[in-house]
Amino acid sequence: MISRSTFLHxxxxxSFFLLPIFLFALSVAGTISMFNTFLTFFILHFLLYxxxxxxxxxxxxxxxxxxxxxxxxxxxxxxxxxxxxxxALAVILGLIVSIEFALMLLVYGLVSKAxxxxxxxxxxxxxxxxxxxxxxxxxxxxxxxxxxxxxxDINYLWQESFTVPAALSSAMLLGSYPMTQVYQHxxxxxxxxxxxxxxLGILGTFHFTLVMFTFASAGFVWYYFTFYDNNLAYYFLAxxxxxxxxxxxxxxxxxxxxxxxDFKNTMRLxxxxxxxxxTFFLAVRFLS
Numbered sequence: 001m002i003s004r005s006t007f008l009h010x011x012x013x014x015s016f017f018l019l020p021i022f023l024f025a026l027s028v029a030g031t032i033s034m035f036n037t038f039l040t041f042f043i044l045h046f047l048l049y050x051x052x053x054x055x056x057x058x059x060x061x062x063x064x065x066x067x068x069x070x071x072x073x074x075x076x077x078x079x080x081x082x083x084x085x086x087x088a089l090a091v092i093l094g095l096i097v098s099i100e101f102a103l104m105l106l107v108y109g110l111v112s113k114a115x116x117x118x119x120x121x122x123x124x125x126x127x128x129x130x131x132x133x134x135x136x137x138x139x140x141x142x143x144x145x146x147x148x149x150x151x152x153d154i155n156y157l158w159q160e161s162f163t164v165p166a167a168l169s170s171a172m173l174l175g176s177y178p179m180t181q182v183y184q185h186x187x188x189x190x191x192x193x194x195x196x197x198x199x200l201g202i203l204g205t206f207h208f209t210l211v212m213f214t215f216a217s218a219g220f221v222w223y224y225f226t227f228y229d230n231n232l233a234y235y236f237l238a239x240x241x242x243x244x245x246x247x248x249x250x251x252x253x254x255x256x257x258x259x260x261x262d263f264k265n266t267m268r269l270x271x272x273x274x275x276x277x278x279t280f281f282l283a284v285r286f287l288s
Contacts, residue, residue: 005073006082009057010050014068017274018049021138021169023281025145028165032149036097040148043090044141048105051086052112054079059116064187065263067180067270098152104144111136123193130196133177138170161227168219175212178205179269182261202261206251213247232284239280243273 022044026037053068058079062072087109094102115122115132122129143166147154156162181188181197182205188195197205217240224233246269253260 011053011068015045015049020277027281027284029149047090051083054083056116100154101147101152126196126199134174138173139166142166142169171216239276
């Protein structure tokens, strides 16, 4: 029986914040089967991501708020073994699609462990850790999603129609990821984890995210102008307006009071951004 603590540390609802990458891939994947779509979605969001969350929580042993969990309970050894089991199950189910897709799942799981495990702990390396997350949760996950949706055929993953949106996925993650760490500076410092957000400082994180978001948005506009109907570029910008509005409101609140760079506002930004992107990508897939 899985304990309540273990279940909470899986942080399954947090997978909603990572859903835009899968839906972006879905929006450009072309002809797909419903079986592969639902299997890939399930493996990523109910096995692979929760396993990564659990493994990270086991080694971090956070006492303060973490992504998707405001009051994390104490962890136990059960959490470690559940994380390993879910990772293994993800790879096994991935074999139903193809061995190539299963291998990509395995690689993702190993990299996520390197981010957290004390023997390597990429989380202590601000630039390397940031680039690793941006690359594997963005570029790599986009291509992994395409591999799953296409039934495991990875021979055509490196064509421009996939590598460009994969790169945009990383650009989006590289900008947004530091914001997920902005309220954890105190605990990260106490643990010896030097995150990119900690190096930038609170206001520096906001400034950095604004610059990265601007470049990523420009990239999306260029992408839709180049590969799709021009209207999609305008719809993308419209979808992002509420996110930009909240970000600016929050930024000016933090300038007045650094304590406003807290868990609640971070989760609000994450939720608003995920809702906007998920809705947009679904509309591109099914309405355009």
